Amino acid sequence: MNVPDERTQQVGQHHTAYSPATPMTIQRALEQLRQERETFDQRKQQDARWFQLRMTMGGLAILIIPAIIVICVLLLSNPHQDAAVKSLAASALLVDILGLAGAVWKVVLNPASLTQLSPVTISAPTELVPDNTENQS
DSSP states (O other), X not given: OOOOOTTEEEETTEEEEOOOOOHHHHHHHHHHHHHHHHHHHXXXXXXXXXXXXXXXXXXXXXXXXXXXXXXHHHHHHOTTSOHHHHHHHHHHHHHHHXXXXXXXXXXXXXXXXXXXXXXXXXXXXXXXXXXXXXXXO
């Protein structure tokens, strides 16, 4: 029966040997973890800013679309307006509504534009990966 030494960790019935952790590998692993934390924090801040932008655009669209509709309908229904003004109001209604709806879809409602936060860390540092080629019993 194999007895584990300082460099071997007993996992269940198996003895898994690790490469020795030198101060350099520990420093490298700590630096990697620090960078991964900074990356995650940066992604978290960007996600919060995009959420705020989406909510602002959605709120403005809720206010702007009815205002454009009301103004254009008033211009279109006014019998004293010229035909040129009515055609401009109709085209503005069509173009503004379609453009605003497209922008809201692209930025706010499109599921592909939504980012999901995920861990950026790897499961184990590469220097401390178990070496399963040694004794397994």
